[in-house]
Amino acid sequence: MFNLITKSDSNVKNDVLSGITVALALVPEAVAFAFVAGVDPMVGLYAAFMMGLITSAIGGRPGMISGATGAMAVVMVALVATHGVQYLFAAVILAGILQILAGVFKLGKFIRLVPYPVMLGFVNGLAIVIFLAQMGQFKVLDSLGNSQWMQGEALYIMLGLVALTMAIIHFLPKITTAVPASLVAILTVTGIVHGLDVEARTVIDFVRDMLPEAEKATATLAGELPSFAIPAPETGFLSLETLYIILPTAVILALVGLIESLLTLSLIDELTDTRGSTNRECIGQGVANSVNGFFGGMGGCAMIGQSMININSGGRGRLSGITAAVVLLAFILFLAPWIELIPLAALVGVMFMVVLGTFEWASFRILRGANKEDAFVLILVTGVTVIADLAIAVIVGVIVSALVFAWKHASHINAKTRIDEEGWKVYELDGPLFFGSVSYFRDLFKVDQDPEHVVIEFKESRIWDSSGIDALDGLADKYQKAGKKLHIRHISPECRSLLNKAQKFVEINVNEDPRYKVATDKLD
Template structure:
């Protein structure tokens, strides 16, 4: 118990410069969350307060119960696009109850250790996911850079200059925060004609209140919300777990993915109870937090708490923050998120890995659906892996000098993708009276492999050959014993058929 408490304390506080860095990083993230949350609310077809209150609740709750310190979770576009038909056809109250069910599903997924499915996501898919997200973040800034005056371009350029040059003077204050404050002061002081946060949508006034969704709790409601809740839960967990892996790599630390799943569930339930939409981890804001010095839970908590303070107390001032300042910050995030090493690696890495990465990027960017891109990458990785493994396979045939005995030595993995080659290796015209199949250097993985061996032994026996299979390892013997057709092959666990 003492060790657990000490570990939890380290995840919260560092003291000195680390404490200051977490607080300042959280402030930067809070400001950057506002236009994102408003934009996602507009996408979902709900009032801006639904996205803003969700971001407050999710960030605060996940800082307490999440499994990845320093990662930022809030309302996201990935979830917002899923609920558009639900809000349009049934209203915002059904969105709230669907978000509660989403949270329950995510918590159950954590209990069932579905986070372990991340083991099947290859490094190429993660790299493609990161690059695609960087491209999408940049594309999302283009509406703020089209049809605007020169002042906007000048402020974006100035913001980028501050972000990249200010750290040469000092790193005591995050340069994105300096850029936001300086550009806001210039915009207000000079009365520049640029878009502001207030132009994105009306900011809410006051604090959110706890309210239960006003919908009938019956099977009809469940039938309506269940498909949306399942999709939101899956998309939210996928993006959260991938972002957690990316933050792990950036900070050279590990995270508790199971706890993160359950934490995401709890955060979404609380968000819905306070009138918010669903959300998940945000790679853009997480990168802002980490690059600004945020490493611990405190930075995530400050992001949510300071966002609430901005909305409740400083709303009119926040509405005057120029969008070019936030565009500069997000361009910095886009540049920092993109894996630039992946470009020269296209020539150095195996072609299959490069194809998986490029397909993931192409699908995500073309569909703007992160889950589809990751799914495409995972499926392609599986196909390439199966093809690679089935080639690491051979059957060697040896015949005795008198031609009466033939021995087949099987080497490699026999499974659904290699059974065709395995079967064809025995399609020779064997005139030997006795055939020995030595599988001591092979491994049978599935019922397809067992079925292929069944057919081979049965055919040889029909041709009048004596067949002996030997050398099973324990795992192969077990699956053969359970699934082989005993009446045809006479297999017994660990024994040679007669």
Template sequence: MPAMPSSPSIFNELKTNLLSGLTVALAMVPEAIAFALIAHVSPLTGLYAAVLVSFITAAFGGRPGMISGAAGALAVVMVALVVQHGVQYLFATIVLMGLLQILFATARLGKFIRMVPHPVMLGFVNGLAIVIFLAQFGHFKTTHADGSVTWLSGQPLFMMCGLIALTVTIIYLLPRFTKAIPSTLAAIMVVTLCVVGFGLDTKTVGDLGSIAGGLPTFHVPQVPWNLETLSIIFPYALILAAVGLIETLLTLNLIDEMTDTRGRPNREAMAQGVANVITAFFGGMGGCAMIGQSMININNGALKRLSGMATSIFLLSFILFASKWIEMIPLAALIGVMFVVAAKTFEWGTLKLFGKAPRQDVFVGLLVGGVTIIANLATAVIAGVIVSALVFAWEHAKQITAQIETGHDGQKIYWLNGSLFFASVANFQALFDASNDPEHVVIDFKQARVVDHSALVAIDSLAAKYRAAGKKLHLRHLSKDCQELLENARDMIEVNLLEDPKYHVSDDKLS
């Protein structure tokens, strides 16, 4: 029988996950408020989303240790809807967003996230690290009563930078002396005590907005439930569902690699969909996985569902009972934490790939990272996957070759090797010389594969050239699909039922 785990190890695991949950909750407060303000909704709308989405995905999702909540990638999509139609339409949109994510999970489409190429993953990680880093500089600005915005300068700037430096120093140095408490939590507590104890004048969480409130209450979005409303909210819901799932499943993949474990994408998509539907009915702005907070959690060693559930419970307790104290936390402490998260998230090893890795992989990584920074994650990943596919097709197209020999009766034999598809058609046609070839020419496809309609057209075109030149073309080892779909070359096919391959060709005529 396996040995039962000792109670000290269970206690340490509970302590790690609970303290990490507290740390993550503290780091989520300013971001939830900031994202709510970006979306033009109240701070509590962002905090309620963080509470509900975090708890539901942690309890029922497919990736223990991953943290979800109100996310900036979603907030930038929401703002246009809220400005034009109001917050009630946002709640209706989040309901539809959740339903679309549930459909995605029901269709078991989460497996396709495994097809994202590694250069795209590297670009995603590095792009988000830079986004996290740059986002913190918004806290270095001050908005005045007349609406004007200025950067911090003088003593306030030096104070902010000094506190950030103290936070970063504690995070990196404390683990050398003790790991009894997460260094991020210790840094937040020490910096807060310094600010409060010495009465230092610096920006705090309270400057972003009050987080005091009650329990979220159930209400149905106050919109007309008709086709006109659907036409308004559906485009936003579709984009939000896609962005949320892409960020979540890529973060899940990243955590899988970091922890050498395997999450369950479809279960996570289902939990996120359910969480968003419920959140919308309780006044939340919806959410998805948050890579910054997830990295804090994973780096603390918190890999259990308890950490995410604890994050949610701590957040709710802040709203209900501890808003006065949480609002006293200096923003510098939380900025320092996120700077460290950005540094640890960035894959510094990618800098060594320049000049070593294939140029196309480096280009894809830079493309995804750049688009993530200047546009959004969904656009970046889609662009990266498309470019990767095109690069693959281009490189694969070069691999179609032909070994040429002369038969005993003077016929010329082309032993074809590679895949014949839309990208390799030009290279395929360049292999042959109809005007100078002998009367009888054999093309043997035994080591080749005809993939799509473009390949069939290329073979038909080649057959027409040989026929026009008065030559006899013999086509060997083509599949049954090819034999049925070819037109000009059909009478040139030599059928061998025992040796002909049995693969299928991608062509609508067979559907």
């Protein structure tokens, strides 16, 4: 369970160097998401450390990076603003417990049901969100404390350093893959900025811009080890009143965290041609979030941007994520003054390359193709991801895809008719009988024109839900009122038990009847 190296293409050098690169990119993101959630920057940094360490050690996807994320941060804002950070810690613990339960009851497998267009929309939407998030680095504060876009020399320097970073990341692997290109790019740009005394915004400038004027002078990323403490909401940690306050936020945090983590897991599976364990990842995310709540972290989930940096830099094993977490802690404890000197342009350049690598350019083929339904779902999920959030986007995408599927398959039910040797008319059904195809099913039969004996043959069809059962009952009632005898062949025993009026018309063929379940609440 605690194997640090999991694949033959994973090795200590690649994992360690990749982990260092990821740790550098985690710092500004963790700080930014802490401000989004309305908590102290150290709460975000602690979350990035604990999420990364625990999920890398016990999660289900080696090479995936977890930390404080924007998707989780925006859910926390209202709770922190209304009730305070202690309630947030309690909510994160509860969210972790819910995620552990999802893993224990093996609910992670349902992420495999997310359709491909929804997956593409998720990836493209997150790529756009990552890109838009970097735009904030091109803004500075004026003398009045208002944010405005960079202009003149400052803008040109920023663009030049970003372009240099991207160029190194693009061209260095063509020369050598001995070290991660992203790490070389960050170190090179940092050396140029401070060696040539170039005026460029650094990580500490970013932190100072978000703090009140009185705190700017003493701003630092230096901190201590996170310490254990039971959250202390005003209404009591274990009280029903506290549960009433935190439950809605905890449920949303659990869902958002699992959806983003499991979709990121699926993406990395595809990129690395390996298979992660979804249920184990649910447990890993849950344990990490629960620990966060007890050690003063804001919680989090998988980070697609940092995960892509890790994979692209050669990180494949658990050691890469563990290294990133440990190095991040070392930054907080010992190397904060050095990290504060890193130019933001270098980190923006790294993230821009992540955007280019994350965006699924092949999706344009779907948009140009003949399948308008898939194109619509892809655009819808991408748009909702950017405008709202990931969880809503995926839920909407799955629902729309399911409705499109139902609509397309509703008309797929048809029947071949023939007269057998006894003069009976046989309807040989082909296609699913469910809520969407019920009207088409009814139109197949000519009750007034059919002979005295009619056979409905389900050998090439099946009944999916209670709507299909009710439609068959209704049809049997029509034939009975017309004084004709109906014969129903080859349906499952469960279908027979659910039928009401049509039950007496079923011919039981013990060795030939299929066995399948029907989606219905009538059995409860």
